[in-house]
Amino acid sequence: MHRLTEFSLRRPWLTLGILLAITAVLGVGVPKVKPAYGFRVLVGEEHPAIIALDSMIREFSGGYPVRIAWECGPGKPCENVFDHVSLHMADAVVRELTAADSVMNVLGPSNASVVVPTEGGFAVRRFVENRLVVDDTHELAQRVLDDPLWVGDLVSADARVGVIVVQPADNHPQTDLRVTSAVDAALEPFRGQGFDYHIVGDGISNVFSGRELANSTGKLIPFLVIVIGALLYLLTRSWQQTGVTLATMGIGFLWTLGVMGWLGWPQDGMLEVLPAVVVIVGVCDAVHLLMRFAAERSVDPSRSSQGALMAAARDAGPPCLITTLTTAVAFASFAASDLDTFVRFGVILPVGVLSCLVVSFSLLPLAIDRLPNEALRSGRVSESWDHVMGSVAATSLRRAGPLLIVNVLLLVFFGYGWASYLRADTDLMKAYGESSRIVQAVSFFEKALGSSQALELVVTLPSGADIADPSTLETLSRFSKSLSQIDGLSEPESVLILIKRMNRLLHSDAPEFERFGDSSAVNAEILELIAFDDPDNLTRWLSLDRSKLRISSTGPALSMNEREAALEATRRMTTAMLPSSWQVQLTGEFSIHRDWARDVQATQLRSFPIAFGLVFILVSIFLRSWKLGLAAMVPTLLPVVVVLGAMGWLGMSLDVARAMIAAVVIGIGVDDAIHVLSHYKKRRDAGDTSHEAMGAALRHSGRAVVTTSIALSLGFLTLMMSAWQTVATFGFFVALSIMGALVATLLVLPALVFAFAPKGGAAPAAGSHDEGVA
Helix, strand or coil, rough: CHHHHHHHHHHHHHHHHHHHHHHHHHHHHHHHCCCCCCCHHEEEEEEEHHHHHHHHHHCCCCEEEEEEEEEECCCCCCCCCCCHHCCCCCHHHHHHHHHHCCEEEEEEECCCCCCEEEEEEEEECCCCCCCCECCHHHHHHHCCCCCCCCCCCCCCCCCCEEEEEEEECCCHHHHHHHHHHHHHHHHHHHCCCCCCCECCCCCHHHHHHHHHHHHHHHHHHHHHHHHHHHHHHHHHHHHHHHHHHHHHHHHHHHHHHHHHHHHCCCCCCCHHHHHHHHHHHHHHHHHHHHHHHHHHHHCCCCHHHHHHHHHHHHHHHHHHHHHHHHHHHHHHHHHHHHCCCHHHHHHHHHHHHHHHHHHHHCCCHHHHHHCCCCCCCCHHHHHHHHHHHHHHHHHHHHCHHHHHHHHHHHHHHHHHHHHCEEEECCCCCCCHCCCCCHHHHHHHHHHHCEEEEEEEEEEECCCCCCCCCCCHHHHHHHHHHHCCCCCCCCCEEHHHHHHHHHHHCCCCCHHCCCCCCCHHHHHHHHHHHHHCCHHHHCCCCCCCCCCCCEEEEEEEECCCCHHHHHHHHHHHHHHHCCCCCCCEEEEEEEEEEHHHHHHHHHHHHHHHHHHHHHHHHHHHHHCCCCHHHHHHHHHHHHHHHHHHHHHHHHCCEEECHHHHHHHHHHHHHHHHHHHHHHHHHHHHHCCCCCCHHHHHHHHHHHHHHHHHHHHHHHHHHHHHHCCCHHHHHHHHHHHHHHHHHHHHHHHHHHHHHHHHHCCCCCCCCCCCCCCCCC
């Protein structure tokens, strides 16, 4: 890196031209970055869960539904769902949304069909006909409150809560955004009349959550810049150096965003934290360069800025390069995930930290060299730091044995907690926080309607099987009833209910005829009648060729273990109760959330060993000693194991952000050990004993690693301001781990070296077979 600094200082205009050209090219990509939300964006188009969902959508029309609920009663603008005010509102919203782009179908209390008996058979009625509320709403209300396809879906059992179901044209992210905008526009006039809406649905919920995170991140970025700027000023006592350093980090982030734009990648929920992480991690190289620059000037005040900058780059450049590479490969370990959002994170974050490294050793020295020389600070601060670091080295020497024993005990105890008890899960209340609009909507639906998520089963009948056959219908009926006995699942809905209720209507609404027809011909005729009078209602449950039917069972938001148990029970019942020639596919929010949690767990288990292995190899190559490389990993591994083990012992779970803690801390936390061991090895090669070399290394690098660790920790702590609890806890635990890595580097690393390093003078030559660390 020092050669890059020398080139920049000797050819400033050429350097500026190159940097400007890169910035211009990548800047063109920035407007290409668009927000996108939803499980399709997070897991990827080719994920089995998305393929299964798309298959269901193709067979049964449209994307995953959006459900809009409102409440009537005391203090509300309506007495019940079926009064005139409520029905007029519902009719206006339904009509506007039906005309909206990307909406296939809209169903609500105003336009949903109500099949009533007549002298000649039956008639299809609606609460609003020709834009007028019908006169017999009371009679119709009594009928629909006895209809399982209405209660729980379109109205609550007490008629106090109504629901409008919006069927998007497809399940793509841009469709979700357009539907969200259309829903907001349709509801806005009625919010002013006192209606309060609660909206759920996979696509629209992810849009809401993404916007909440984006707004929250937009608010914390200025605070983050203030915190980092304050630390830089305390370090340099120069507003000018602080300003150019922050501006340099801004250029690095712009490059990162530009690369993402040129790749055509969206900014999903995970990448909303991209600016914060890039600035927090990227500024560390600048801190090391600035501190060495100040040290070089204090040694020789008459030295030119260029000379001091070149000397600082020669000293700080190699360890900064390797620490950036270790951070980059740790982030890159997420690219091994099966989830697209982790893959993008694993590619873009390394681009960000590498970009910040490049500008820190090119643009930043160039800017500092153009700043006016400022008065040097007193050497008292440096002397105090030398004294503190000397005391730390002495403590590690005296207490090497106990420190290492405690280290081993901590690794064993918390390692067991991590391995045995820490599992991935997705809990909305914990991930988004109770103040989230999504969580409040889910809670409302579960309280008023009993469910917020659906498990969808698509049953494919074999060739020759007839859905109208009474034996087929009875088999499906027994299977449906068994599903309702599974914890977490409600009474399923399917075409079976339509057939039974239509058969009852054809027999003068006699309750004893609410069953299947006696023959295939009768049932086939019933299906034809339903298709003729209300085709949309039938296609929700039965494919056009009548070879596939959909069974939908709703339930509340459950933990991963509860979802897994319910899905396993469903699979067992499928095997036991349905013919082997019938194919059953599970999908819907219930199944997708389970697959998501499972793959998050797999990502954590996969990324950590990859990050650990790659970082160990890089550090060993840089230090030219696998033993020093292993020593560097110990103070980094300790806080990771302690933090994740404590989460396991406390019964906490891994969500999408917490799953990244291990690999992120491995990449960032090892930086302190690299800077210390880099100077330690220089001193050993120069002939110092291990004790002398470690003392010198701590005095040389101690202040810088303490400063950068505090900067990193405070930077990650700013994420606690996020509206998403998952991001806030990620910031807290990473900050805690970084400080733990700092303490371990200052105490455990020297103790490790003192315990195993040879007590003689110079380090052994490369290739020798000594038994010490170095």
